[in-house]
Amino acid sequence: xxxxxxxxxxxQQLSSVKYNSEGLVPAIVQEKSTGQVLMMAWMNQDTLxxxxxxxxxxxxxxxxxxxxxKGDSSGxxxxxxxxxxxxxxxxxxxVVEQEGAGACHTGNHSCFYRRxxxxxxxxxxxxxxxxxxxx
Amino acid sequence: xxxxxxxxxxxQQLSSVKYNSEGLVPAIVQEKSTGQVLMMAWMNQDTLxxxxxxxxxxxxxxxxxxxxxKGDSSGxxxxxxxxxxxxxxxxxxxVVEQEGAGACHTGNHSCFYRRxxxxxxxxxxxxxxxxxxxx
Numbered sequence: 134x135x136x137x138x139x140x141x142x143x144x145q146q147l148s149s150v151k152y153n154s155e156g157l158v159p160a161i162v163q164e165k166s167t168g169q170v171l172m173m174a175w176m177n178q179d180t181l182x183x184x185x186x187x188x189x190x191x192x193x194x195x196x197x198x199x200x201x202x203k204g205d206s207s208g209x210x211x212x213x214x215x216x217x218x219x220x221x222x223x224x225x226x227x228v229v230e231q232e233g234a235g236a237c238h239t240g241n242h243s244c245f246y247r248r249x250x251x252x253x254x255x256x257x258x259x260x261x262x263x264x265x266x267x268x
Numbered sequence: 269x270x271x272x273x274x275x276x277x278x279x280q281q282l283s284s285v286k287y288n289s290e291g292l293v294p295a296i297v298q299e300k301s302t303g304q305v306l307m308m309a310w311m312n313q314d315t316l317x318x319x320x321x322x323x324x325x326x327x328x329x330x331x332x333x334x335x336x337x338k339g340d341s342s343g344x345x346x347x348x349x350x351x352x353x354x355x356x357x358x359x360x361x362x363v364v365e366q367e368g369a370g371a372c373h374t375g376n377h378s379c380f381y382r383r384x385x386x387x388x389x390x391x392x393x394x395x396x397x398x399x400x401x402x403x
Contacts, residue, residue, distance in 0.1 A: 140385040149382070159294055161305055168303025170296055173359040185384060217380035220372050224308040226380045237355050245352035245361045247284070249277040249320060 135212040135230050137188030142216070149222040152178060157193060160184075161226045162236060164243075165214045171229070171236035172244040181225065188213045190227055209233035270347040270365050272323030277351070284357040287313060292328060295319075296361045297371060299378075300349045306364070306371035307379040316360065323348045325362055344368035 152158050157175040164171050174192040176184065180200055183191045190203045190211040204210030211229040218225050235242030287293050292310040299306050309327040311319065315335055318326045325338045325346040339345030346364040353360050370377030 142384040146382070146384050159308060161296055161308060163305055170298055170305065170361055173294060173296060173354065215386075216384040218382055218384065219308065219379040220374050220376070220381070221379075224379075226305055239355050241355070244354040244356075244359075246355070247281070247353055249281050249351040249353065250275040251350075 135210075135232060137212060138214060139188045140185040140213060140216050142185050146218070147182070150178075150181065150218055150225065151222045153223070155195070157195070159224050160190070160192065161224065162190060162211060163226060163228050164231050164236075165228045166230070169243050170245055171211075171231060171242070176225065184213060184227065185216060190229060203236075204232060207233065207238070209235060211236070270345075270367060272347060273349060274323045275320040275348060275351050277320050281353070282317070285313075285316065285353055285360065286357045288358070290330070292330070294359050295325070295327065296359065297325060297346060298361060298363050299366050299371075300363045301365070304378050305380055306346075306366060306377070311360065319348060319362065320351060325364060338371075339367065342368065342373070344370060346371070 150158055156177050158181065159173055160176045161173050162171045163169065175195055176191070177193045180191040180193050190213065192201055192203065194201050210232040211227070212232065213227055213229055215228040216225065234240060237244040237246065239246070285293055291312050293316065294308055295311045296308050297306045298304065310330055311326070312328045315326040315328050325348065327336055327338065329336050345367040346362070347367065348362055348364055350363040351360065369375060372379040372381065374381070
């Protein structure tokens with residue numbers, strides 16, 4: 134079983150994150166081993182802090198208006214291996230080890246499994262050298 | 269000079285994209301050659317369509333309330349090589365060839381150049397095998 138690696142963010146780093154009018158920040162999740170962008174979801178201040186301190190991704194559901202921890206129902210947990218914030222502080226990036234089948238509730242490994250313009254299903258974008266088969 | 273590769277999205281694909289109450293969708297930009305997540309910005313229906321049809325990333329500035337095409341002032345253009353939308357249709361992913369110094373107005377290659385918890389500057393996350401030096 135993967136081991137949690139808590140991230141010791143400093144108060145200064147945490148205060149650099151800017152939340153929108155709903156108190157949320159978009160969080161991009163990227164797979165460490167492949168470079169694939171797996172999903173994007175939202176965090177509030179509490180769930181970002183919990184994500185960093187616990188080493189697992191925890192989000193805020195805008196539709197259900199509740200905290201949800203990735204993998205609690207599916208088993209497809211995400212273990213944080215590095216966390217970044219962008220130049221404006223209004224987006225965060227979590228680099229994770231993805232457990233189980235993948236990140237998407239559809240059963241796909243990445244939520245970005247549909248490609249504009251390509252006929253038929255195309256694999257999600259991976260790192261250099263592992264471009265989708267349809268390409 | 270890089271060549272534009274327009275993406276022929278179908279009406280069905282375009283209608284799968286869901287815009288928020290402001291008419292915007294978050295657009296993640298990933299570098300094709302490295303797998304690095306370069307930036308996140310917002311598109312409206314017009315700039316998403318322009319991005320796909322022209323093969324260059326075009327965004328909507330929420331602060332300036334205007335269209336902006338990446339690289340028009342900096343020269344750091346982004347050439348679209350593949351475009352995806354996620355399971356919910358509420359986020360898009362552009363895989364690009366980044367021209368010039370990089371994606372960030374700070375001069376960094378990626379906007380995600382600041383890492384939570386790590387002392388000192390850390391490189392942006394790359395593909396597997398090219399983790400930040402601080403790791």
